[in-house]
Amino acid sequence: MTEAQSPSERMYAAVRAAVMNGEFAPQQSLKPQELATRHGVSLAVAREALLRLVGEGLADRLPNRGFAVPATGAERWQQIAEARATIEPEMLRMAIERGDLEWEARVRAAHHRLARAVPYEQDPDAWGEAHRVFHRTLLEGCGNDVLLATFDRLWVDSELARRWAAAHAPARDAAAEHLALEEAALAREADRAAGLLRDHVTRTVRPLKTS
Secondary structure, eight states: OOOOHHHHHHHHHHHHHHTTTTTTTTTOBOOOOOOOHHHTTOOOHHHHHHHHHHHHHHSEOOOTSSSEOOOOHHHHHHHHHHHHHHHHHHHHHHHHHHHHHHHHHHHHHHHHHHHOOOOOOTTTHHHHHHHHHHHHHHHHHOOOHHHHHHHHHHHHHHHOOOHHHHHOOOOOOHHHHHHHHHHHHTTHHHHHHHHHHHHHHHHHGGGGGGG
16 A cells, blocks of 8 residues: 655646646746645645756746746757767766676666557656656666766756657657667667767757747
């Protein structure tokens, strides 16, 4: 039997899911009192949840102490993609150099789960989590917790961009991209793996250039 969530945790989870699923428009105001009433919590609880979202990059804090959904400005997403494309390929090189057999097994397991996850169109949250775990597992072999914490923050930002870009994105074979990444990493082909990851990351935000 799982422990019941606190009002704060329920509020945070509900608003986070709403933002990630596009239920709020970019730059739409997130009004603490309205959200508190809707979810049956106190104003303090609503503010606490919104501040957590600000910390994750899923909400902006406005000068008048209000909150809003982040904008979808192409420049912001290009900067996030540039940061990931700079950092993650080097992390993957380190993981390939340092990763042991346990890392290899975790990468195989994470890719197996992703390949068999419910399609994104049917369950964005479940697929998105399997996707995150695969990418993070690829990089965990680097053994650097500071770099991994940076990945965690950038991932949240880019996941929001990825979901918003989905409506504008041309068809792509993400399954083939992930398989190629797994194969290159486990074959210890650092140059190939790093190049594949760089292209995979930047391809996500290309549709936002014209959105």
